[in-house]
Amino acid sequence: MTDETMLNILIADDEPLAAERLQMLLARVDGVNLVGTAHDGESAVRMAEALQPDLVLLDIAMPGLDGIEVARALSRHSPAVSVIFVTAFDQFAVAAFDVEAVDYLMKPVDAARLARAIERARDHVARRGDEPARTEGDEAPGWLEEFWASDLSGLVRIASRDIDRVTAERDYMRLHVGHRSWLIHHSMTALEEGLNPELFVRLHRSAIVRRDFITGFSRNVSGRWIARLADGSEQPVGRLYSDQVRTIAGR
Structure with missing residues (x-):
């Protein structure tokens, strides 16, 4: 950012009333500067290239390029938007999760919710500025840090570090956090590859568990390992994953 406290924002929405409402809500937020408003996907990409905003408030259903396609295009910019x-x-x-959106707001946008999302974006931009410059051929750093899931109130963001375990349910994965759980449309393989292996371990073809959520292991009558979990439940260890027990136990 050109100023340490100022966040330059571009709005991209094909609905004039929705764009106008965002403009009015932004007027109540400190430390933001509206640099422009685009009304379709192609103009959003062009304006982002010309104006170099820190953040785009991006609608999804737009003519031409939709919001997901715009976000993919912006992710290739340097610096990223x-x-x-x-x-x-x-x-x-x-x-939205796949293109690493900072947040996902439902219309009509609540003023306080927008303000919180912008603060998240401000932190995200600041962290991005502290990262070392990447050169061609570098791999993208980091592991999956968060997920979006639907619930009765709309959408909820779930931090990876808060997940106790993941279980498979047909084409969906259930994220367990305390006494609550959410379904996401993801594959177990993709989650295993994306979650930090220092924090999570796969114990079964249908289960991934946070390492510090495991309190012990025992064997059942057939000699199969069973993981005891912090909530009092048990997770059978698949035969293909029995070596994980020895690794966790340091044997």
Whole structure:
């Protein structure tokens, strides 16, 4: 950012009333500067290239390029542009996660919710500025840090570090956090590859468990390992994953 406290923002929304509402809400937020408003996907990409915003408030359902396609295009820019999706649809949450959106707001946008999302974006931009410059051929750093999931109130962001365990349910994965759980449309293999192996371990073809959620192991009558978990439940260890027991126990 050109100023340590100022966040330059571009709005991209094909609905004039929705764009106008965002403009009015931004006027109440300190430390932001609206640099422009785009009304379709192609103009959003062009304006981002010309104006170099720190953040784009991006609708999803737009003519031409949709918001997901715009976000993918912006992710290839240097410096990268942060994105907050502002949409009337909740079914794009997984796609938003895939393009590393900072937040996902449902219309009509609540002023306090928008302010919190912008503060998240401000932190995201600051952290991005502290990262070392990447050169061609570098691999993208980091592990999956968060997930979007639907619930009765709309959408909820789940931090990876808060997940106790993941279990498979057909084409979906259930994220267990305390006494609550959420379904996401993801594969077990993708989660195993994306979650930090220092924090999570796969114990079964249908289960991943946070390492510090495991309190012990025992064997059942057939000699199979059973993991005891911090909530009092048990997780059978698949035969293909029995070596994980020895690794965790340091044997």
